[in-house]
Amino acid sequence: MKIHKLQIYTDNIREQLRFYRDTLNLKITDNSDDYFEVKTGYTTLRFQQKEKATAYHIAFHIPDNQHKEALEWVKERLPVLRGNGQDIVDFMAWSAKSLYFYDKDKNIIEFISRESFSKPNSALFSEKSIVGISEVGLVTENIQEKFDFLNSNFQLEKYDGDFEHFCAIGDDEGLLITIDQQLKDWFPTDDKAYKSEFEMEFTHQGKKHSLVFENDKLKAQQ
Numbered sequence: 001m002k003i004h005k006l007q008i009y010t011d012n013i014r015e016q017l018r019f020y021r022d023t024l025n026l027k028i029t030d031n032s033d034d035y036f037e038v039k040t041g042y043t044t045l046r047f048q049q050k051e052k053a054t055a056y057h058i059a060f061h062i063p064d065n066q067h068k069e070a071l072e073w074v075k076e077r078l079p080v081l082r083g084n085g086q087d088i089v090d091f092m093a094w095s096a097k098s099l100y101f102y103d104k105d106k107n108i109i110e111f112i113s114r115e116s117f118s119k120p121n122s123a124l125f126s127e128k129s130i131v132g133i134s135e136v137g138l139v140t141e142n143i144q145e146k147f148d149f150l151n152s153n154f155q156l157e158k159y160d161g162d163f164e165h166f167c168a169i170g171d172d173e174g175l176l177i178t179i180d181q182q183l184k185d186w187f188p189t190d191d192k193a194y195k196s197e198f199e200m201e202f203t204h205q206g207k208k209h210s211l212v213f214e215n216d217k218l219k220a221q222q
Helices: 013-023 067-075 143-154
Strands: 002-010 027-031 035-040 043-049 057-062 089-091 096-102 108-114 132-140 158-161 166-170 175-180 198-204 207-214 217-221
Touching (some): 067 096
Parallel strands (some): 002 043, 132 175
Antiparallel strands (some): 002 198, 089 096, 158 166, 166 175, 198 207
């Protein structure tokens, strides 16, 4: 599953714009008073103004084996969120290493380096090294229902986890990190997980798809 566009919501749009433009130095491709779009590798991330927006978890692919360079790059700009007492968390079962930080909405942002997924173009890490969006958090009260919808509509498979607490749905290229709001909070901070709404455009098995998540329901759009 390759995520081409993700729309999320913010009630803090000016601060978020400054963060992604000035702190992370990412390219703003479009903006107005109530939205902006930022280029993150092959993915466009759109922030839309909305009152009482709640926090998200989003992960970005970074090149294979550049987690240490990415960590130093992030530390020059903002604090890192430690997981299991470490700046870099080793997910051995996924052949991946991750680091985490907050944006201005306290969205938990992750940089994930997957073994053999994307080779670096340079020995140096910069904002231009970001490959694209890897993961989107999907918080629900019924994981089984969400998996059944994603599997029947898009042929997405279970990658890891279960249908009770946590289920990663998709593949190495892109995942929906689906958790039960009543049973689990977000790693690595134990922040409360909200059923934060989003819209997503992606390709899978050569087909283009659009997905909307709102009011704890998924909907496929043509």
